[in-house]
Amino acid sequence: MKRTKPHRQTVSSLSTNTATEVGQVIAGHGRHYFVELNSGEVIKCFPRGKRGGICVGDWVDISTQGERAAIERLHERRNLLYRSDEMRSKQFAANIDQLFIVLAAEPMFSEDLVGRALVAAGTANITPYILLNKIDLASTPLARTRLQPLIDIGVPVLEIQALDSAQVHAVLDDLLRDKTSLLLGQSGMGKSTILNALVPEAHAHTQAHSEALGAGRHTTTSTKLYHLPNSTGKIIDSPGFQAFGIAHLTPEDLVRGFIEFHDPITQCRFYNCTHRHEPNCGVVAAYESGQIHPERYALYQRLLNELESQPKY
DSSP: TTTTOOOOHHHGGTTTTTTEEEEEEEEEEEEEEEEETTTTTTTEEEEEOOOOOTTOOOOOEEEEEEEEEEEEEOOOOEEEEEEEEEOOOOEEEESSEEEEEEEESSSSSOOOHHHHHHHHHHHHHEEEHHHHEOTTTHHHHHHHHHHHHHHTOOOOEEEOOOHHHHHHHHHHHHHHTTEEEEEEEOSSSSSHHHHHOOGGGOOOOOOOOOOOTTTTOOOOOSOOEEEOOOOOOEEEEEEOOSOOOBOOHHHHHHHHOOGGGTTTTGOOOOOTOOOSSSOOOOHHHHHTTSSSHHHHHHHHHHHHHHHHSSSOO
């Protein structure tokens, strides 16, 4: 975080007077957060009382008094991307315009995880893109084939070679301008290398994935927001993940996350149709006629069963 200044220097001029300012959370570690003010200064803050649930991308009101800074109020969010299971939830970031899911021909990516991330983005009104990295590998044609069901429903798939910084900029610069974008992906797909190409000052640690494990080592341990050089865009880097729970979604949310269901659902006979076995279901009819890909429909059934099997409290 190049803009960060020592906390003492940031607030020393306030002496014992109290000042309140608006800032954006750009990083968090445990109970303390780094908040960037409109001036560009970054100060270390603690939430007031037991306030929690703050994440990168949030806009907050902070108060400073002497050498102390506190988060007083969380502004209303436009959206929040997170994953959850029965035990806990993990927030990625708030107030996001677009999501870039980083995949690679090797190690093998999970269509299930990609599908879950797309559903979460759809329910949060976040525009998704897929970045297919390492396109020089011989297994790239297979990766393209596996992504075809998503291409068919209009998800943009952008091919890049993350080690070629100029090519990364040529593909992404226009898309990133004036937007807040989140990089998300399984470990080992090259996400940190992409960040290094876009924001050299981030100095993200990269590490070759282990062939023995078939997955990369986790190189990003916390979520951070960066300003793109010579651009008004912002990019948020997040830790790699190997699971994506959707316990926070409802069945109605789930349907909204499947874009290919949106037209057929208008033909459903019943308002509470589950799109599995009901008569005169527009979604089932679209699936049977080949308008909905079998893998996508199977994912929907799997996720709906997962939601319905959750304990009810």
